[in-house]
Amino acid sequence: MALIAGIDVGGTRVKSMLSDPDGSVLLSHSASTPARPGAGVVDVIADTVAALLESARAEGIDGVLAAVGAVVPGLVDEATGSATWSANLGWRDLPLRQRLQERFDVPVATGHDVRAGLLAEFHHGAAQGAPDALFVALGTGIASALLAGGRVVAGSEWTGEVGHVIVERDGPVCGCGRHGCLEAVASAAALGRAWRHLGREGDAETLCRAVEDGDPEAIRIWQGAIDHLVQVIAPVCAAAGTRLLLIGGGLALAGTTLLDPLRDGLVHAIGHERVTVTQAALGDRAAALGATLLALEATA
Ligand SMILES: [Zn+2]
The missing domain is CATH 3.30.420.40 (ATPase, nucleotide binding domain)
Structure with missing residues (x-):
């Protein structure tokens, strides 16, 4: 064989x-x-x-x-x-x-x-049969990939590098050396850092549980990250006509605590309801x- x-x-x-x-x-x-x-x-x-x-x-x-x-x-x-x-x-x-x-x-x-x-999500996972999708991996860093017309877009080596779009002038320093990149404010690693910066213990998962318990400081950090994600993701969806957003990486494990407000923010930003936000299936x-x-x- x-x-x-x-x-x-x-x-x-x-x-x-x-x-x-x-x-x-x-x-x-x-x-x-x-x-x-x-x-x-x-x-x-x-x-x-x-x-x-x-x-x-x-x-x-x-x-x-x-x-x-x-x-x-x-x-x-x-x-x-x-x-x-x-x-x-x-x-x-x-x-x-x-x-x-x-x-x-x-x-x-x-x-x-x-x-x-x-590509795997398109063949075997959550984007099966979808003509268009944006996959955003939220882990230690943030990266993305775009499916358009049934093909994964690979324009140049910079394709998908949404993690280093600056969303907060003078924001936290990023691994790339600049300040306020999306990755430095909305990745799982960045959320853990922001949480500990408040003197709290734990990581993004602990923060997520605090959000679910209604902790106002946790909700402020969480919603801030979602707003920044929307700020970067919405223009991509608008330009490409993407109707399916797949979230992967460690932060996807937050489930509806992340996906629901992210979808609300996207719908508001792009001005129509025809967008689905879901967890990637293949982990x-x-x-x-x-x-x-x-x-x-x-x-x-
Ligand atoms: Zn950066």
Whole structure:
């Protein structure tokens, strides 16, 4: 049987899976991402594929590797297969697809983790059959991907980088070095920081529970973040005519406490009711499933 490897190199975990040519997952792995691997990410991916094949043999799965798909965060140029920049993982201008292709004598596909996640949501998840959707991942950072006319938009390596749009002049400092980026005020990490800044304990999840308990200070922080999200998301939805907003990442676990006021804000901002806001369905498996789909496309 032909085996398809899908690898998602995340900021903290490398998630990987081996699938059959129909895209059915045969086995999956998760391991810690080495600290700032830089160009060594090529070795990380090659070792991960080797470990998957080893597990397959151990489980009596008879097959040969037919394609590899690998997705990474940061700036990715899909046209050239270059991983342009990742602040957290420490690479710059890495010709990822080329380097991986030198390691494997099967087709290799590379991509961006959030765009791959949306591709998976389109095929198997919450955007199934939708002609248009915006996927916004709210985790340590904020990134987005846009589906338009049934295709995931990949214009340049800057596509989807909504997290670094400035929404608050002189706001909190962002990982990019500027002040008041959306990511610095409305990511799960930023909400946790704002909460602790008030002398409270915990993280965004604790804050969310305080919102549900009616804590006025918690509600002020929460609603402020939602207003900033709307400020950035609404123009994208208006320009692209997007009627489905998928929220992923850790903050999506807040459920209706986040999704309902976010939808209210969006409806108000864009001036019509034809917008649905929902939680992404595939959770932290989305990007590895998307990498698998990219690998399958590469074999077609
Ligand atoms: Zn920034």
